[in-house]
Amino acid sequence: MKEIRNKDGLTEKEFLAQYKPGDYKRPSVTTDVLMIGMNENYTKMKILLIKRGNHPFMGCWALPGGFVNENETAHQAAARELEEETGLSGVYLDQVYTFSKPGRDPRTWVITIAYLALISELQEVKGLDDAEDAAWFDLKFTEEEIKISSEEKAVNIVYNLKKEVFYNGVLRYENYIPTLKSQDALAFDHVEIIIEALKKLRRQIKYSSEAFCLVDETFTLPELQAVYETVLGQKLYKKSFRDMISEHVVETGEERSSRTPNGRRCKEYRFKREE
Amino acid sequence: MKEIRNKDGLTEKEFLAQYKPGDYKRPSVTTDVLMIGMNENYTKMKILLIKRGNHPFMGCWALPGGFVNENETAHQAAARELEEETGLSGVYLDQVYTFSKPGRDPRTWVITIAYLALISELQEVKGLDDAEDAAWFDLKFTEEEIKISSEEKAVNIVYNLKKEVFYNGVLRYENYIPTLKSQDALAFDHVEIIIEALKKLRRQIKYSSEAFCLVDETFTLPELQAVYETVLGQKLYKKSFRDMISEHVVETGEERSSRTPNGRRCKEYRFKREE
């Protein structure tokens, strides 16, 4: 059965034994991870950036990431990088998009597979390896602009967003194109990666359960609603939200105050798995 | 401003001039395209496969695809391959997922970026380049199995599907794992690519307008409904479907019979672009 011979008269086994990869050029393949958490009272999204310690974009802030090795999947590579940089494992990690625009890395040909990671608690981070520094940044994402800032690091990165129309088959699509407005900038095409990852998160959080990755194991409904509102960038009606979410949560039986001052104590909930 | 020097005392310009890519191993990067069309009366999905003319998987059917070049994006590479193989351009083309499991290609380390393409009319195809043959196959995708067959080519490929549970962060996910049941098989991990692409198409067609890429420029509502039903693999209620779709179509003023025998003549419609 496996004795089929090709035009050079080789069987599959013989073919593989003599196979030599051609000398056409190959790209480096990396993963970049947008890691998202929330601040203490769920009013802001926080993202993890590292400060580049070498050229190119030396001194600029960038997404953590690294090369994919031959003996691992891109998903494993992203998880490994994340664990190396933050000590976290078992976090939510989802492939977003693969970026391959020529020239996106001035050194050489690099294709990057972007991942979105969600965590419920911000860990202390410090720069390791090539990174001169690492920190959690505030993220603001609206129709008009994307703003990434850290008071502690005295960094303020702002891009204006303009909608651009393109066609895919007969369908019309809109895309954000960012224009740098601040002194500080992100390295490479990392703004675009962040934008795509945020768009994906917003699309998914409504119909899936990603939000539960951003809160503690137990949470109150006002806290959970705050997560949705912050991620989506819009207010939600309390009753509608609770109706929508009710089938995915169960009461723990406990009560406690929410992460906001004042007011009545809340029931505590836990995520309810399907089936 | 650009005069920052790194630990070797180099400016960015000097760094890039002396930069040599390390000698760590790099993968080949390819695109694979699942091209989907419909049969004459929209009752079946059709996919384009090519027959491999060399090892590995010589004689097996596979997705069309090819290497990404340094001067193009993966999207452009997929479009180029498609045009080379079918003469089609301007079709709907959407990135699905990047596959990177070690050993997925027995020759060497290959990472592939999968694309989904949709077309409204099946073109005559013939094998070019490495492909010994090319043909449109019938596709059947249910909860239990995926079946890819061609009467003309006397090929019948069947995989059973079993649901597998895995966890991503706190969330529970289900995945299909295919098991080959037929004599004939697809090359590489192309079943998995097809499954992922179909899942994505089903997710998207409800909330987006991909279906319009699968019909002619003008169409009747029974035809459009047939496309939805075939892609989703379930019957839809006529009235609900028409209510849902009504804001995205306009009458052309013409009338004609649908692509099914008998019955009353239909109003003809056209896709209505937003704004």
Add this chain to the structure above:
DNA sequence: ATAATAGTGTCTATCAGACATTATCTG
């Protein structure tokens, strides 16, 4: 005429949006 399909009307259950009311907590 009859079978088959096209097109539309209508009832119901559900649910998001919107607002109001009651309950409980802090100071």
Add this chain to the structure above:
DNA sequence: CAGATAATGTCTGATAGACACTATTAT
């Protein structure tokens, strides 16, 4: 008690599901 937040009730409008009825065509 006042102000704030939590929890829940209720009304409305939109919509998917389900079924029925009328209109038009081929045989």
